[in-house]
Amino acid sequence: MAVYTEVTDDALACFLEGYEIGRVVAFRGIAEGVENSNYSLRTTKGDFILTLYEKRVDPAELPWFLGLMEHLAAKSLPCPLPVRARDGNNLNQLAGHTAAITTFLPGIWPRRPNAAHCAPLGEALARLHVAGTDYAPTRVNALGPHGWQPLFAQCAGSADEVQPGLTAKLAAALDRIVAQWPQHLPRGQIHADLFPDNVFFLDGAISGLIDFYFAATDLFAYDIAVCLNAWCFEADYSFNLTKSRALLRGYQSVRPLDPAEAAALPVLCQGAAIRFLLTRLYDWINTPAGALVTRKDPIAYYRRLRFHAQTQSVADYGL
């Protein structure tokens, strides 16, 4: 949940004069998302989301993210379309922050994903990958394999406080995963963070894909691995093969995996597990113990990592 920056009504009215979307009718902070400040904005011309970018996002990278969203929306992906101001810019300044207005997407994100969500999810992910192929600018995935070792170095000293022995186990897993990491799989624009709270459904169909601020140019199949981690484990950490089969079949109905991608799924899933494990571990260690914000448990991803470390092939994911 996040509204970090307060926007005065005068500043908002002034900001909106730069756009052709009418005058403010309602304006409420949204209690979701942790990186930026998001507001639900209703104007005399419709509904929008106003985002103020906070310090975790590098302003220099924003044109890449917004360009990708614009590109995907133009190809009918249900992602937020950045609204351009009268001067043509889709990024402007508000309350001392870089800010953007995007279109409002209907739907609800599934608090308890079930198998019926996973086929449309897989399809949507493949459509995203296909639609992004002719978006030419690239972005290095800062949270890809090259980023894991430096991130781990910042947490290693405290990992054993989270779980005894965790440091050594993570060090070994990292070495193994990075050594096995595939180099020549199909690449392109990936979402890289397509968790349930970034996917809206309406009447059983996907109505929105949001939060592109971890998107990057990386292996398509790694994006599938992120989704398998995010959508296919139960609360008791058991892996739900029905969900993963539905996800993979949905994906392949749009973009069939090549054999090398399928073969790499076990190590890609381990990589995705360790990526979220490391960022959660970092946040866990750097969040004050008494803080009232919810720290996401890193161990949930250690459990996932252990599952993926014992899979043999794509058959263990239902294909």
Add this chain to the structure above:
Amino acid sequence: MAVYTEVTDDALACFLEGYEIGRVVAFRGIAEGVENSNYSLRTTKGDFILTLYEKRVDPAELPWFLGLMEHLAAKSLPCPLPVRARDGNNLNQLAGHTAAITTFLPGIWPRRPNAAHCAPLGEALARLHVAGTDYAPTRVNALGPHGWQPLFAQCAGSADEVQPGLTAKLAAALDRIVAQWPQHLPRGQIHADLFPDNVFFLDGAISGLIDFYFAATDLFAYDIAVCLNAWCFEADYSFNLTKSRALLRGYQSVRPLDPAEAAALPVLCQGAAIRFLLTRLYDWINTPAGALVTRKDPIAYYRRLRFHAQTQSVADYGL
């Protein structure tokens, strides 16, 4: 900011089947309000607010609050109208909490109130007082003068840590204010917490009065004193006489104060200042030091108290 309770899409869909307001189209947590979990809910029939009541609110008191809102809305006050389910109830159960749906009100609350806001505010407050006169059920104001001493007793031991000498000064002020407290002023239903974030404006007019969960049956003029504290001080704690004059004139354009009410304003304003000082002090002391929630500074109300303690009459408030 507050979404404490997570509502699953299935539970929400099931809950809405009890109402005649259509099916869910969108559902987002609202990052405002600190007592309850509030969601912006769009259905196929319109926009609503879903509130889940958290532990600070006594479920036994909810019918009184919702009844007041229904009563005021029926008299055209722009306050949320609780929506009744098919079974006639306006309170139901969702995700283990008592929950209510109310109508959506347009507008924005003023982040930086100016004098132009204060006349319509005063008018709306007087309209609320007049409209509530034939709402028969009563509710004791738990945060009225009888509640201050017990609340102070829970903070007194730590008040000096917030500001050296504060305990003794508050004890003396409390004794003086309670001894002078007027007993026979006009009474009725008051909002008791009409801060800027509870008042929406649209095109310069009030479009919404929200958050009635501190409302009670108490002195009308005390409600004015709450607003004078909440709306008429600048960031440097200076008192803005233009704002208070506008507020009082706006109020009197609907409901003229009687001479005893006007004469009591200085002590009522001290009482309102100490009421917010004490709850802020309590929260300050009971919020972990490292917590990322914003603690509201109790000293801001000590400064207000000092201002009001040196006023002589209603003339010092601009009348």
